[in-house]
Amino acid sequence: MALLVAGVVTGLGLFLTGVPGAAVPEQTTTVSVSEGETLADLAARxxxxxxxxxxxxxxxxxNSLEDAVLVPGxxxxxxxxxxxxEGGR
Structure with a gap:
């Protein structure tokens, strides 16, 4: 049972974080942060x-950010x- 739970947790972690080792895109765009948005939200979008x-x-x-505190706009x-x-939606 413990192995099953560990497998499910690991699988969910891989699913939610993307493919380990998948390349970060080289192309960039500039976006405006929305209320409540996180860096992880932007990465996923x-x-x-x-x-x-x-x-x-x-x-x-x-963006020379030291922490993940984002301000809307x-x-x-x-x-x-x-x-x-563009806009990711």
Whole structure:
């Protein structure tokens, strides 16, 4: 039973964070942060299928962010996957 639970937790973790080792897109776009939006939200929206943690790290690097506190309206440069529409929606 413990192995089953561990497998499910691991599978969900992989599903929610994207494919481990998937490349962070090189193309970027500038977006405006919405109320309540997180770096992980932006990573999932603009680089689906990529490792969310790696995309978050790249967003921090591109914007010289030391922490993940975002202010609504803040313009951020984010990696964007090919085929993701401007605005990511």
């Amino acid at each position: 603009f680089a689906p299928g990529s490792d969310t943690g790696a995309v978050v790290d790249k967003i921090k690097e591109l 803040l313009p951020l440069t984010v990696p964007v996957a090919t085929g993701v529409a």
